Amino acid sequence: MSRPAWARFSLRARLLVLTLLGVAAALLLAHGVLSNLFREEVQRQVAQGLQAQLDLLTTRLEPDAQGQLDLKGQNPADPRWQQPYGGLYWQVDLPQRPAAWRSRSLWDSQLNLPPDQLGSTELHQHLLSGPQGEPLLVLERRVQWPEQGSARLAVAADLRDSHTAVARFERVLGWSLLVLLAVLLLAAWAQVRLGLAPLAELQRALAALRQGQQPRLQGHYPAEVQPLVDDFNGVLAHNEAVLERARTQAGNLAHALKTPLSVLAQAAQAASPSAPGLPELVQEQVAQAQRQVDWHLARARAAAAHSVQRTAVLPQLQALVRTLARLHPDKTLSLPTSPQSQALHFAGETQDLLEMAGNVLDNACRWARQQVRVQASITAQGLLTLCVDDDGPGVPLERRAQVLRRGERLDEAQPGHGLGLAIVQDLAALYGGTLQLQDSPLGGLRVLLTLPSTPGAAGPQNPAQPSGLAQEPGPASR
Template sequence: MISIRSKLSLWLSGLVVIATIVAIIFFESMLRQAFHDSIIARLQEDLQQVMMATEIDGNTFRIDQSQLSHFYKPVYSGRYYQLDLPEQKLRSRSLWDQRLNVKDLDKGETRAWQTKGPQNHDIQLLSIGLKSETSGLNATLTVAQDLSIGRKIFSEVYGTKLIVNLAMLMSMIMGIFIVLRQSFKPVNQMKDTLARLREGEITSIDLNSIPLELQPLASNYNELLQYSSKQIERSRNNLGNLSHGLKTPLAVMQQQVEVLGLSDPQTAAALQKQLDSVHNLIERKLAAARITGEMLPAAQMQLPKDINDLVQTLTRVHRTKTINSELAIAPDINRLPMHREDGMELLGNLLDNAFKWANSEIHIMVFYHQQQLLLTIEDDGPGVATEQLAQLTRRGKRLDEATMGHGLGLSIVKDIAEQYNITLQFEHSAKLSGLKVTLNFSG
C-alpha cells in the first residue's frame, strides 16, 4: 500500500503540474491577444496617418508622401498601405510590385483580417471605406503590417516564459518532496522510538521528543504500556503467591506421606511421585514468573539474551542433571518476531521438555533457510516413537499424552504458535538421536 507521504507528494505534484499547465495556456492566450491588439492599435494609428495624408481634388485622390512615415519607403519593409479607387490603386513604395487583395467597402465601414502578403509572409490588414463629398467617388484605404517580426518576438517572449515556468515547476515539485520529507521526519522518529521500545532499550516514549500532533497518540501508548506492565506484574505476583501458598500444604502432605510410608510403602511411593511432579511444576512456574517480571510489555524476544536467560533458569531448575547447552544464532538475527512473554512461554515449555528428557546434550539453533526464519531444539534423550510423531501436531493433543509423561502441555505451545502463524514440526534428531522440534516463523 502506498505511504501517506508518497500519496501527498503525488497529489500535490499533480496539482502543481495542472496549475502550471493552465497558467501557461492562459498566459499564451493573453499574450497572443495582447499581440493582436497591439497590431490592430498600430494599424489604426497608421490608418489615421494615411487618411490625414490623403487629399481629394475633385474626382481624384492623392496621398502626400511627405506626411507619411519613412517605413513605407523601403521595399518590403513590413509596413504597407494601398488606396483602391474604381480606376486605379495607389500603393506604398514598400509594396513594390505586390498588390493587396482588398474588398471594396462603403463609407465608414471597416474590416480587419489576415492573409498572405509580400514574400509570402502573413500580414494583418485594416481597411476603411472613404467617399468624396463633392464627386461622390468611393475608395477603400487599407494599411497592413508584416506579422513575422512580431511573431518572432512573441515566440521569444513565450519561450522564455515557458522555460521560466518549467524551472519553477521543477523547483516546486522538489520543494514539495523536501517539505514533506522534513514534515514526516517526526513520524520516522516515532517509528525508531517504537523499534527501540520493541528491542527493550527504553520503557516508554519520551513525549518531549514527539511533535504536538502525535503527543496524544504517544501518551495513550504510554498509558497502555503502563497498564500492561501492571497486569503482568499482578499476574506474576498472583502466580508467585499461589505457588508459595501451595508449599505449606505440600509440606504437610510430604510429612503425611513419610508417615504413610511406614505402614504402606507402595501407596506412599505413588503419592510421593505425584508430590514431586507438583513441586517441579511450581518451581517451573516460579522461574517463569521471575523471567516475566523483567519484561517490557511491547518488547520482542532479544537474541541471544532471552534464550540464555531461559537456559540458565532451567539449568537451576534441573540442577540434579548436568546438561551441556549449545546455542548457535546466525549473525544477522537479533530478535524473534513475537512478543517476549509469549516467546518465553513457548520456548520455555519446549526447553523445559528438552532439559527433562536430555541425557547430557541440548542444541539450539536460530538461522535462515531459503528466506525462512527457523529455530530448532534438539536433545539426546529417548525421543518419541515414529508412530507417535504424527500425532504431536494434531490440535488438542498434549505431548505428555503422546509420549507417556513427557511433562509439556503441547496445547499451550500450539496456541501460541497459531497466534503468531508459527509452523511446528517434530522429528527425530539426526545429530543427537533424541527429539528435534523445528519452529518456522515464516508460517
C-alpha cells in the same frame, strides 16, 4: 488481496510526486496564460500603430477640383512603406478600381482583401497572407462621400517580427519556469524532509522500545504526532497493568488451590477409598476449588477488559428480571421504565453487566421478604446508575464494610447466581465505577451500582492489586 501500486510508495515519495504534479500543472498553466497575454499585447500594439496609419491615410484621401477622389499629402515617413515588400503596406480600393492606390512596398502585388460588408467608418481587422506568403495583420475601413461615392482603405503589417518576439518570450519564459520548478521542488523536498523528521525520530524510539532500551516512547513531537505518542504510551501502560494483574491472578489462583489440593492429598494418603466421610470431603474441596477457579477466571477476564463496547441496559435487565422471577416465584420484582430507558447504555461488555446486575439482583431476591425493585438512570455526569432495593432485613451500618471487605465472609452460603458483592465491587472498579450499600426506602438494603455510560466517561482503574484479588473469595452474603 494485493495492495494497489500507489500504496507501496513511501509518504515522502507520495508527497514529492503530488507536489511535482501540482507545481508542474500550475507552471504549465502560467506559461500558457502569460504567453497568450504577451501575444495579445504585441498584436494590440501592432494594431494601434496600424490604426494610426489608417487614420493618416484617411485624411489624405480627398476630392480634387474635378470632384474626383485623390490622395494628397506626403507618404508616411517610415522607409518600410517605400521599400518593396518592406513589411508595411497600404491600399485604397474604389468601387470600379480595385487597388486604385497602393504603397510602393506592395510593388507589383496587391492586398487580397476578403469580401466584407463595411459600414461607414467601421473598422475591421483580418489576418491574411502577404505578397510573399508572410502573415499580415490588416485593418480596413470604408469612407463614404455624398457625391464621389465610397472608398475602401486598408493598411497591413508583417507579423513575422511579432511572432519572433513572442517565440523568444515563450522560450525565455519556459526556461524561467523550469528553473522555478526546480527551486520549488527543492523547497518541497526540504519541507517534506523536515516535516517527516518526527516520524523518523518516532521510528527510532519504537526500535529502542522493541529492544528494551526504554519502557515508553521518549522525545518531543509536533502537536499532530504527540497525541498518537501519548495514546500509544497509554496502551503500553494498560498492557503492563493487565500483564501485572495476570501474573498476580496466576499466583493467587495457585495459592488458593494449594489448600484444597493438600487436603485431598492428605485424605487420599490417610484413608482408604471406603473410609467414611471421604466422598463428602472430596465434594467440599472440589466445590471450593471450583469457586476459586470461577473467581479468578472472572477477575482475569474483567481485568483485561478495556472495551469501547456499548451494551443496551434495559433488555439485559428485563431478561434478568424474567429469569429471577421464575427462580423466586414468591418474590415480586419490579422494573420501572420510562421513554428514556431505551437510551440507557453501559460502556462495557454484556457479560460483565449481566454478572454485576445478576449477582446484585439475586442477592436481593434471596434476602427480600416480598418485594425487589431495580431502577436504572443516567446521572448529570453521564454515568449509569443501577439502584436495587429490597424489603429484607438489610445490613447494619457497622457490618457493610465487612460485606465488601476482601477475604471476609459473613456466612458459608453456597454459591448462587453471580460471584458475590465483592467481585461486583472489583468489576465495577475496573470500569471506573463504584458499589455502595445504603438503607432502602423499602426497609431493607439498597445496592447502588455506578458504571460508565459512554467510553471515557469513567476510565478503568489500574491498581496493582484490586480489592478481593489475593484472598479466597466467598459469597458476600448478608
